[in-house]
Amino acid sequence: METFVLAGGCFWCLDAVYRSLDGVSDVVSGYTGGSFKNPDYETVCTGLTGHAEAVAVTFDPDVIPRDVILDVFFTLHDPRQLNRQGNDVGTQYRSAMFYADDEQKALFQAAIERAADIWDGRIVTQLAPLGDWYRAEEYHQDFFAKNPNQGYCLAVALPKVNKVRRSYARYVKAA
DSSP: OEEEEEEESOHHHHHHHHHTBTTEEEEEEEEESSSOSSOOHHHHHTTOSOOEEEEEEEEOTTTSOHHHHHHHHHHHSOTTSTTEETTEESGGGOEEEEESSHHHHHHHHHHHHHHHHHSSSOOOOEEEEOOOEEEOOGGGTTHHHHOTTSHHIIIIIHHHHHHHHHHTGGGBOOO
16 A cells, blocks of 8 residues: 645535546545644635645545556646646645655656646646644534535535546546
């Protein structure tokens, strides 16, 4: 098993998408990339902690390739938007990839280069070493499944889930 830590806007969307993929055994929403110790949702939302909303995606690379996990990341958010995704604005919503070692750094850099060929515009995804990781509050874990009729889930997360399901149907978990 392997774990990638990725940030691409609200962690609810990333969580929902990655949970739908075969070979993904766990997705944990959390905060990383900042300097504030033990942040909570309210402090991260101020934008003053430096943390990004991120997910730690644990997967089996023998079932779903590393490149697919990373290409899904660049499918489900717009890596050209600096410190935002749509109406979610602030550094906590930045596009970022947090690497645990040099191998991950190289994989992430290659994924950024692949994405640059697809997206018409400059990729602003931050590539940074993984520092302290803080698990988000329990109500953020698997938020989409727990709140399928919530407005944000219907308007923002569901279209992203559906887009990835169409584009990566081969890797979607059987119902």
